[in-house]
Amino acid sequence: MKSSDKQWEKYGSKDPYFGVLSSDKYRFNNLDNDAYLDFFKSGNDDLKIIISNIQKYLDASFEPRQSLDFGCGVGRILIPLAKNSLHVVGLDISESMLAEAQRNCELNHLQNIELIKSDDEFSGVAGRKFNFIHSFIVFQHISPKRGEKILQNMLDHLESHGVGVLHFTYYREATPMEKVKEWVNRYLPLVHNLRNLFKGKEFDYPLMQMHQYDLNRLFFILQKRNIHKIYIEMSNHGGYMGVILYFQMIGLTHSPRK
Ligand SMILES: C[S@@+](CC[C@H](N)C(=O)[O-])C[C@H]1O[C@@H](n2cnc3c(N)ncnc32)[C@H](O)[C@@H]1O
Structure with missing residues (x-):
């Protein structure tokens, strides 16, 4: 198991909602009913914007039918997506995240959701195609x-005329001091663990890896x-600069403009 996968399993079992959206109100000990509803409202709002952008910039008649959410977490976007699709598959590397997603699907009485433990080869959805593939704050x-x-493996599962909406970070805007802190946390894990104690967290509270593509x-x-x-939308999560790439798989065999 890769180190980041182990960390996600820890997040899933210790603090799943905070692992998804790092705001104090979503920490395990703070998550009251209002915060819970707010958490899922954010997924609903995100999906509305996504569908509206697809219809505005790529395909006016697009509707998600068979949808795949890669890195679905506890179902923040998966659940509204299920309400707008015939069938959805949520893939995640963390079994604890999937277990929490399952609880949330049951609370919503949704029966068109399949939750599958992810691997890099997409073996859980082998041979299946989707007309919508989505991934946000995962890569x-x-x-x-x-x-x-x-x-590359994911694109094998996008059907002709299917739409992908994928988020990637590409640049970290940070002061030299912040960069040093990140380096120390990543490469000197004991320092990260001691800082956890200093901040009143558990010694082995996981470090969230961040990468730029x-x-x-x-x-x-x-x-x-x-x-x-x-179609590209830019994102900026606390200096982690990113792009949300919206594209459609058109079965052309040549480039429209050489
Ligand atoms: C920040 S959360 C985002 C969850 C969801 N996409 C959302 O926006 O609410 C990142 C999720 O990606 C999952 N994840 C991380 N690495 C993964 C991998 N290699 N394959 C599949 N899922 C992964 C984590 O377990 C976690 O649930």
């Missing part, structure tokens, strides 16, 4: 070398798969 936690392979390489992967048009 940023996966090393780019591994994430690029995951992206090379956009040239991502565009190359997409273009090689006959994706010729991308």
Whole structure:
């Protein structure tokens, strides 16, 4: 098991909602009913914007039917997506996150959701195609070398005219001091663990890995798969600069403009 996968399992079992959205109100000990409702409202709002952008910039008649949410967490976006799709699959590396997602699906009386433990080969959905593939704030936690392979495998599951909406971070805007702190936390785990104690957290409270992707390489992967048009929305989560790539798999065998 990769180190980031172990950390996600810890987040899933210790603090799943905070692992998804790092705001104090979503910490295990603070999560009251209002915070819980607010958490899922954010997923609902995100999905509305996503569908509206797809229809505005890619395909006016697009509706998600068979949907895949990669790194679904506790179901923040998966659950509203299920209410707008015939069938959805939620993939996640953490079994505890999936167990919490299962509880949330049951609370919502949803029966069109399949939750599957993810692997990089997508073996849980082997041979299946989707007309909508989505992933938000997930690739940023996966090393780019591994994430690029995951992206390539994921594209095998997008049907012709299917739409992908994928989020990647590409740049960290940080002061030299913040960069040093990140380096120390990542490469000197004991220091990170001692800082946990100092902050009143458990000694082994997991560190969230953050990575930046090379956009040239991502565009190359997409273009090689006959994706010729991308709508991009920029994101900035506390200095982690990112892009949400919206694209449609059009089955052209040549580039529209050479
Ligand atoms: C920050 S949460 C985002 C959850 C969800 N996408 C959302 O927006 O609410 C990141 C999720 O990605 C999952 N994850 C991390 N690495 C993964 C991997 N290699 N494969 C699948 N899921 C992964 C984590 O377990 C976690 O549930």
